[in-house]
Amino acid sequence: xxxxxxxxxxxxxxxxxxxxxxxxxxxxxxxxxxxxxxxxxxxxxxxxxxxxxxxxxxxxxxxxxxxxxxxxxxxxxxxxxxxxxxxxxxxxxxxxxxxxxxxxxxxxxxxxxxxxxxxxxxxxxxxxxxxxxxxxxxxxxxxxxxxxxxxxxxxxxxxxxxxxxxxxxxxxxxxxxxxxxxxxxxxxxxxxxxxxxxxxxxxxxxxxxxxxxxxxxxxxxxxxxxxxxxxxxxxxxxxxxxxxxxxxxxxxx
Amino acid sequence: xxxxxxxxxxxxxxxxxxxxxxxxxxxxxxxxxxxxxxxxxxxxxxxxxxxxxxxxxxxxxxxxxxxxxxxxxxxxxxxxxxxxxxxxxxxxxxxxxxxxxxxxxxxxxxxxxxxxxxxxxxxxxxxxxxxxxxxxxxxxxxxxxxxxxxxxxxxxxxxxxxxxxxxxxxxxxxxxxxxxxxxxxxxxxxxxxxxxxxxxxxxxxxxxxxxxxxxxxxxxxxxxxxxxxxxxxxxxxxxxxxxxxxxxxxxxx
Numbered sequence: 001x002x003x004x005x006x007x008x009x010x011x012x013x014x015x016x017x018x019x020x021x022x023x024x025x026x027x028x029x030x031x032x033x034x035x036x037x038x039x040x041x042x043x044x045x046x047x048x049x050x051x052x053x054x055x056x057x058x059x060x061x062x063x064x065x066x067x068x069x070x071x072x073x074x075x076x077x078x079x080x081x082x083x084x085x086x087x088x089x090x091x092x093x094x095x096x097x098x099x100x101x102x103x104x105x106x107x108x109x110x111x112x113x114x115x116x117x118x119x120x121x122x123x124x125x126x127x128x129x130x131x132x133x134x135x136x137x138x139x140x141x142x143x144x145x146x147x148x149x150x151x152x153x154x155x156x157x158x159x160x161x162x163x164x165x166x167x168x169x170x171x172x173x174x175x176x177x178x179x180x181x182x183x184x185x186x187x188x189x190x191x192x193x194x195x196x197x198x199x200x201x202x203x204x205x206x207x208x209x210x211x212x213x214x215x216x217x218x219x220x221x222x223x224x225x226x227x228x229x230x231x232x233x234x235x236x237x238x239x240x241x242x243x244x245x246x247x248x249x250x251x252x253x
Numbered sequence: 254x255x256x257x258x259x260x261x262x263x264x265x266x267x268x269x270x271x272x273x274x275x276x277x278x279x280x281x282x283x284x285x286x287x288x289x290x291x292x293x294x295x296x297x298x299x300x301x302x303x304x305x306x307x308x309x310x311x312x313x314x315x316x317x318x319x320x321x322x323x324x325x326x327x328x329x330x331x332x333x334x335x336x337x338x339x340x341x342x343x344x345x346x347x348x349x350x351x352x353x354x355x356x357x358x359x360x361x362x363x364x365x366x367x368x369x370x371x372x373x374x375x376x377x378x379x380x381x382x383x384x385x386x387x388x389x390x391x392x393x394x395x396x397x398x399x400x401x402x403x404x405x406x407x408x409x410x411x412x413x414x415x416x417x418x419x420x421x422x423x424x425x426x427x428x429x430x431x432x433x434x435x436x437x438x439x440x441x442x443x444x445x446x447x448x449x450x451x452x453x454x455x456x457x458x459x460x461x462x463x464x465x466x467x468x469x470x471x472x473x474x475x476x477x478x479x480x481x482x483x484x485x486x487x488x489x490x491x492x493x494x495x496x497x498x499x500x501x502x503x504x505x506x
Contacts, residue, residue, distance in 0.1 A: 159446030
């Protein structure tokens with residue numbers, strides 16, 4: 001079994017209103033079953049999900065957190081405005097973002113955006129993935145999957161990895177439950193987060209900084225599915241989340 | 254930029270005492286800079302890190318946890334014997350394993366092992382990676398990197414992904430700190446856990462169950478480094494770990 005992943009080269013700097021699907025199709029030759037992996041930052045830019053700190057009036061809470069974290073209180077206010085729950089305020093803000101996953105700073109990104117603007121996460125990663133995927137399929141005639149990615153820190157481990165925050169015809173998880181292992185026992189490890197693994201693989205090629213490659217094609221793995229899928233299938237339900245439970249108890253104590 | 258990953262096919266079932274390096278070299282043609290990604294299970298088997306539940310006498314604590322978790326109390330005892338700290342006892346045992354990372358059940362694996370034996374994690378993943386890597390380099394004359402993997406659950410997200418628990422000449426993390434983004438600002442996201450991303454990419458091809466491919470070659474990314482590296486560089490230091498802190502407070506309350 002073999003997998004390939006390659007960058008779609010020479011993607012121009014994306015501006016609000018740009019047609020990402022058309023731009024990708026100009027720069028890549030796709031095949032049936034390909035997985036298009038797209039960094040959420042360029043989607044946020046194309047969708048004009050940018051904002052300035054200039055018009056933000058920080059609350060007393062934001063000013064207090066900003067002082068503790070040595071952070072611009074307007075940025076803190078922007079994060080508070082974009083989350084339904086703040087699990088940790090200091091030394092970093094770990095929150096449940098309104099738009100997607102549990103992450104630092106509600107996914108607000110002040111790198112790789114021009115004119116002192118900050119980028120939000122896409123409003124709905126699945127909708128962005130679907131819109132781009134359908135356009136690419138129309139242009140190319142190929143059936144493809146799309147994974148929109150963000151980078152995310154992890155519990156217990158250092159560094160960030162790519163994760164999926166939007167899916168189109170891409171399986172989120174393989175279920176091994178009930179399948180037999182090599183000796184006929186029932187598998188214990190039952191769920192593999194394949195969409196996140198694809199996001200991680202693509203992130204190896206995306207890079208950061210000025211060498212950024214925001215679009216990667218992954219070929220050779222059976223991620224494509226006819227089913228309608230969502231990145232929300234990767235998010236642990238609140239009542240099954242032991243870590244959230246501990247963070248809430250810890251915050252109250 | 255392009256990356257390839259492919260399985261090393263026809264690896265036989267590994268038995269205690271088997272020479273994994275020699276077996277890999279019989280079944281793969283390697284190149285300078287390749288990354289050999291190896292599932293920890295076959296290393297544990299080759300190193301005879303297997304044990305039976307038969308001789309384990311569960312303590313009162315293990316019996317109590319086993320009752321709550323509907324789990325064999327001897328397995329619970331085996332997990333307790335293999336961890337320095339148990340963060341969560343129920344409904345799953347989340348522990349700091351003695352041998353490697355924070356994980357469920359201290360990495361004890363009862364799938365894909367014969368004769369009712371369970372597999373431990375390798376005693377020292379880095380040492381295993383180095384031993385195999387040096388032998389492969391001697392046989393092939395190529396300079397290669399090795400990543401030993403386990404699969405691991407995540408906070409806030411469902412499913413497991415591949416992670417690195419042993420490294421040989423493989424960079425654990427790329428540091429983007431101080432590099433400039435496309436617009437000359439200093440990068441905020443400063444560390445990419447590349448070894449874990451490689452483990453995740455390879456895990457897409459490894460599969461689970463009876464289709465398991467325990468060895469994958471990743472080619473085309475600059476993971477190889479002359480430096481001595483360790484998977485421990487991926488583990489968050491205890492005093493910087495907000496999640497561990499919350500779990501400890503939660504457990505006491």
